[in-house]
Amino acid sequence: xxxxxxxxxxxxxxxxxxxxxxxxxxxxxxxxxxxxxxxxxxxxxxxxxxxxxxxxxxxxxxxxxxxxxxxxxxxxxxxxxxxxxxxxxxxxxxxxxxxxxxxxxxxxxxxxxxxxxxxxxxxxxxxxxxxxxxxxxxxxxxxxxxxxxxx
Numbered sequence: 492x493x494x495x496x497x498x499x500x501x502x503x504x505x506x507x508x509x510x511x512x513x514x515x516x517x518x519x520x521x522x523x524x525x526x527x528x529x530x531x532x533x534x535x536x537x538x539x540x541x542x543x544x545x546x547x548x549x550x551x552x553x554x555x556x557x558x559x560x561x562x563x564x565x566x567x568x569x570x571x572x573x574x575x576x577x578x579x580x581x582x583x584x585x586x587x588x589x590x591x592x593x594x595x596x597x598x599x600x601x602x603x604x605x606x607x608x609x610x611x612x613x614x615x616x617x618x619x620x621x622x623x624x625x626x627x628x629x630x631x632x633x634x635x636x637x638x639x640x641x642x
Contacts, residue, residue, distance in 0.1 A: 581641065584620050596622060596635050607635040614640055 538549050541556075580598055582605070587594030592609035594616075605626060611634070616622060621641040626633045 578625055579623055580626060581621065581623050582635075584616055584618055584622060587616060587618050594618075596624060596638070598626075603633070605633050605635045606631075607638055611636045612638050616640055 536549075537545050537547065540546050540550055541554055580600060582596040582598045584607075585595050585597045585604065587607075589609070594607050595604045596607050597604055605624070606629070607624070611624075616638065622638050623641050624635040624638040627636050628634070
């Protein structure tokens with residue numbers, strides 16, 4: 492008869508697999524033993540107190556607030572029309588890149604930065620120039636149009 496084909500390494504790997512399977516079975520049995528099946532409805536309930544915090548005790552019925560259905564708003568509030576601003580504004584060019592063809596103007600009145608494209612210019616401009624311009628809303632925000640160098 493010949494020698495057994497099982498090597499030491501194969502035997503060790505088989506022992507590890509068996510040990511792993513046994514550990515898995517033990518964990519499964521432990522989970523089943525510690526499972527909390529059959530809890531009553533009261534044990535599973537959670538309540539919100541008047542501050543919106545989750546608690547295990549029911550709220551005090553004396554602190555109950557009555558809310559009218561008409562007071563509940565489900566949509567967003569309508570945006571109120573902003574007061575019409577002057578059509579022509581003044582500002583300073585804070586950044587302008589001629590090779591890329593765009594820049595930004597800082598509005599003197601609102602101090603907000605307004606995008607300007609080279610096609611909206613009515614003459615050559617450079618950084619720190621004082622300009623007059625009008626604002627139109629573009630797809631990405633306010634855009635300066637009809638931009639002229641201030642005299």
